[in-house]
Amino acid sequence: MNTVTQTPAPTSPSTGPSARPEPALLPPVDVIEDATGITLYADLPGVPKERLHLRVEGDQLGIEAEVALPAPAGIEPQHAEVTLSRYRRTFTLSKELDPEKVSAELVQGVLRVRIPKADHAQPRRVQIQVQ
Numbered sequence: 141m142n143t144v145t146q147t148p149a150p151t152s153p154s155t156g157p158s159a160r161p162e163p164a165l166l167p168p169v170d171v172i173e174d175a176t177g178i179t180l181y182a183d184l185p186g187v188p189k190e191r192l193h194l195r196v197e198g199d200q201l202g203i204e205a206e207v208a209l210p211a212p213a214g215i216e217p218q219h220a221e222v223t224l225s226r227y228r229r230t231f232t233l234s235k236e237l238d239p240e241k242v243s244a245e246l247v248q249g250v251l252r253v254r255i256p257k258a259d260h261a262q263p264r265r266v267q268i269q270v271q
Contacts, residue, residue, distance in 0.1 A: 162226065163224055163226075164204075164224060164226040164227055164228035165222070165224050165226065165227050165228075166227070166228070166229055167182045167183055167184055167203070167205070167227045167229055168182070168183045169181065169182045169183075169229060175257075175262075175263050176256055176257055176262065177237065177238075177254060177255050177256035177257045178237065178254075178255050179252060179253065179254050179255075180231070180251075180252070180253040180255075181250055181251070181252055182203060182227075182229065182250070182251040182253070183249065183250060184203075184205050184227055184246070184249055184250070184251050185207075185249040186207040186208060186209045186249065187205040187206065187207055187208070187227065187246070187249065187251075188208050189246050191205055191206040191207075191208055192204075192205045192246060192251065193205070194242075194244050194251075194253065196233075196239045196242055198239075199232055199233045199234075199235070199239070200230055200231070200232060200233070201230065201231045201232075201233055201239070201242070201253070201255070202228075202229070202230045202231075203227065203228070203229045203230075203251065203253075204226070204227065204228050205226070205227040205228075205251075206225055206226050206227075207225040207226070207227075209225075233255065235258075236257050236258060236261035237255045237256070237257060237258060237261075238255070238256050238257065238258040238259075239255070241255070241256050242254070242255050
């Protein structure tokens with residue numbers, strides 16, 4: 141089940157703060173961590189690539205998306221369980237992660253975001269000296 145948030149849209153130096161909070165759905169997200177980083181899987185059904193915005197600012201990762209589900213002209217739904225057409229979610233990134241190397245792909249409504257660990261946080265082997 142999706143949750144609705146009333147938080148304002150993220151601000152940036154170019155756009156400034158939002159005039160008023162805009163309701164948005166919180167997309168369900170799975171986070172998987174391995175030795176080299178984390179991978180986020182966000183369910184964004186009905187979102188085309190053109191309406192998906194992924195932003196890294198400082199230690200914040202923001203996902204904003206807008207659903208594009210065209211309805212036939214002259215037809216109104218009799219029942220709608222989801223009436224909002226926007227998704228928004230923000231994550232705080234750990235200092236162990238490298239925000240400069242974020243990669244993302246959208247496949248069949250699922251956004252996959254890969255954030256590798258920074259070099260200083262990568263596991264490494266220590267060579268043992270024998271004397």
